[in-house]
Structure formats: C-alpha cells, structure tokens
Amino acid sequence: EPEVTQTPSHQVTQMGQEVILRCVPISNHLYFYWYRQILGQKVEFLVSFYNNEISEKSEIFDDQFSVERPDGSNFTLKIRSTKLEDSAMYFCASRGTGLEQYFGPGTRLTVT
Amino acid sequence: AQSVTQLDSQVPVFEEAPVELRCNYSSSVSVYLFWYVQYPNQGLQLLLKYLSGSTLVKGINGFEAEFNKSQTSFHLRKPSVHISDTAEYFCAVISPNSGGSNYKLTFGKGTLLTVNP
Numbered sequence: 001e002p003e004v005t006q007t008p009s010h011q012v013t014q015m016g017q018e019v020i021l022r023c024v025p026i027s028n029h030l031y032f033y034w035y036r037q038i039l040g041q042k043v044e045f046l047v048s049f050y051n052n053e054i055s056e057k058s059e060i061f062d063d064q065f066s067v068e069r070p071d072g073s074n075f076t077l078k079i080r081s082t083k084l085e086d087s088a089m090y091f092c093a094s095r096g097t098g099l100e101q102y103f104g105p106g107t108r109l110t111v112t
Numbered sequence: 113a114q115s116v117t118q119l120d121s122q123v124p125v126f127e128e129a130p131v132e133l134r135c136n137y138s139s140s141v142s143v144y145l146f147w148y149v150q151y152p153n154q155g156l157q158l159l160l161k162y163l164s165g166s167t168l169v170k171g172i173n174g175f176e177a178e179f180n181k182s183q184t185s186f187h188l189r190k191p192s193v194h195i196s197d198t199a200e201y202f203c204a205v206i207s208p209n210s211g212g213s214n215y216k217l218t219f220g221k222g223t224l225l226t227v228n229p
Contacts, residue, residue, distance in 0.1 A: 004155070033216065043156070043202060043219040056214045091155060099144055099163060099206060099215055105155035 004104035023092030114139035118220035135203030
C-alpha cells in the first residue's frame with residue numbers, strides 16, 4: 001500500500017540554523033500539506049501546495065518558512081533560521097482527487 | 113472559521129468495554145468530518161470519514177461515528193475495545209475553501225484512549 005514517507009525521523013539543530021524537512025508524498029497525489037504539532041498542543045495547519053505553488057498558508061507560516069517541490073517526488077519544508085518555539089513534530093500529508101489526506105510518520109524537530 | 117472541540121483529553125477503559133470519544137465542531141458552513149488515530153511513535157492514520165449521505169459511518173478496526181448536524185457532533189464509538197486500541201484519537205474537520213479546493217484540516221486537541229487489561 002502506498003504511503004507518505006518523511007526524513008529524518010528526528011532532527012536536532014541549534015537556534016538560528018537552517019533545517020530542511022523532507023517528504024515523499026504518494027506518487028499520484030496532487031495536493032500537499034505541512035502540519036505541525038507542538039508537544040501537548042493541537043495539530044496545526046501550516047501550508048498547502050498545489051500545482052507548484054502555495055495555495056494557502058497559516059499565520060504561523062511566516063517568511064522564515066518555505067516549501068518546495070524540487071522534483072517529481074520530494075516535497076520539502078525549509079526553516080531558514082530556527083527558533084526555540086519551532087520545536088515540534090512536523091507532519092507531511094498528501095491527497096489525490098478525494099478529500100482524505102494521508103499523513104507521514106512525522107519529523108520531530110528539536111531546536112536547542 | 114471552524115473549530116473542533118474534543119471534550120475529553122484522556123479516556124481510560126477496561127478491555128472489552130464500550131467506548132465513546134466525543135467531538136464537537138463549530139462551523140457556519142457545511143463540513144466534512146474525519147477521525148484519525150495516532151499509535152505511539154507513528155503518524156496519523158485515517159479511521160473514518162463523513163462526507164455526505166448516511167450519518168452513521170463505519171471505519172477500520174471496528175470503529176464507527178455518527179454525524180449529528182443539530183448537535184454539531186461527530187462522536188466516535190466502539191462496542192468492545194482491545195488493548196491494541198490504546199492510542200491518541202483526533203477529530204478533524206474540513207470546510208471548503210471559498211478560494212478553491214485547498215481543504216485544509218482543522219484538528220481537535222486529541223483524546224488519549226488507554227485500554228487496560
């Protein structure tokens with residue numbers, strides 16, 4: 001069964017450093033999403049991506065964040081200068097023509 | 113804007129007992145509703161969804177949920193739980209984006225179901 005994969009599973013970085021979180025969505029899916037979950041809080045929407053451009057972004061998704069689909073398979077989330085409050089679990093999701101979103105296992109980002 | 117409330121942060125039950133996890137949503141427009149499950153150290157897995165039609169929907173692992181528009185609820189139920197059902201359960205809602213087909217999910221805070229022997 002096809003699934004969404006994410007790498008790395010855990011990333012530790014120092015404040016101010018750039019990180020790139022990688023996702024491989026399900027191959028025939030068209031819509032891609034990033035969500036995050038700060039420990040003990042809700043899963044929150046960050047950004048959606050369709051047809052090689054951002055279709056919607058939340059207030060959290062400021063100029064420090066960017067997304068890219070550099071080739072036909074990868075979907076990346078970049079944080080240019082990490083802050084302590086960026087520590088969270090980051091989930092990638094994708095969907096096809098239906099409404100169901102399929103999630104990856106997440107990347108736990110720890111900013112020290 | 114829509115919001116989702118999961119009234120119980122933790123629900124402990126004994127094995128083979130029935131369980132209901134509560135979810136209420138707030139939205140001024142039609143919604144699509146979902147339940148996701150997160151097992152320890154894993155991602156979010158879709159349990160079931162309500163898009164239209166019958167208000168009682170059945171999902172994987174013996175779970176079902178009932179959409180109640182008048183009470184704006186979508187409670188999750190299982191008649192007899194197993195130890196393996198121990199996980200975090202998230203209710204989520206989609207309201208169609210007026211600008212297109214974005215369909216972002218808005219999640220509740222989650223309910224930790226712990227099934228004890």
